[in-house]
Amino acid sequence: CYTKRVIQYFASIAAAGGACKKDSNKGTLEDQIIQANPALEAFGNAKTLRNDNSSRFGKFIRIHFGTSGKLASADIETYLLEKSRVTFQLKAERNYHIFFQILSNAKPELLDMLLITNNPYDYSYISQGEVTVASINDSEELLATDNAFDVLGFTPDEKMGVYKLTGAIMHYGNMKFKQKQREEQAE
Template identity: 50%
Template sequence: QTYTGNILIAVNPFQRLPHLYNDHMMEMYKGAEFGELSPHPFAMADRAYRLMMNYGISQAILVSGESGAGKTESTKMLMQYLAFMGGKVESGGRSVQQQVLESNPVLEAFGNAKTVRNNNSSRFGKFVELQFDQNGKISGAAIRTYLLERSRVCQISDPERNYHCFYMLCAAPPE
């Protein structure tokens, strides 16, 4: 990973690296000066969070790349950090933080499919909006999807598959 100005270039290692994305790493990047530590998605999320809190202005983080580049995983890391910074607001017994992070597998089932290059490829664009209160705590979230590949529902090229939800429905227990 490296920075180019305020741009983080991340390369998908195609393996899990949990030691780089745990609570200890989030604590390290919390409040660190941008560029002080190694380039990391947590640094980008921290910068956006601090700008939002210091200036009261909405921030945006654009995650872009080709299929299989790791956009979904990078987005999860950004959300994980922002939930770490702005979590703990309760809503119906579960924190908003938990609800936002737990919603992703449901979205993936209805919008991800196996492709030639990726077993869990998002076949849609996603706009994730996290809303924060004056104290910097998450108060709500909205996830909008767009450009869903409708053609995949009725036509699939071998060895690709349809959306995961169809296979889950077929494998569901009788009850």
């Protein structure tokens, strides 16, 4: 929350220094910096015991200004993602928000494309803990995440690739592996 406000402040100060260039396929640099947050939060934030929107990774944001004080570029480094959360959550916690955003049915075409239902209990990786959070509207958050991808310049194919990988993780959690017996093994 504070990160977003600081970035918005710097972006607005820098934008006041001159006209913002907008690429025809994506938002201004200022918009991109601000919209990186919903995308990062979708894939890196989850409900914990103490916080409904807890960041489960670290991020280092570097904002570069030109000599005139105008925003020139930015980069974000992420680190220490809590990878184990993808496959296991405590009862009172929840997996990463993106899974529940997709299941919210705000974009029903995603459910069809990913061959998934909107029932989180159909997917073992995401139903070990809480599946809903009163303070989070997963439908609205999916639309914000999807819009963030557009502002960041993702092509439709790139967006679908991200969603397909996320859906594949849900399917993968339901796979059962069985070791095949060798002929020389006793039964």
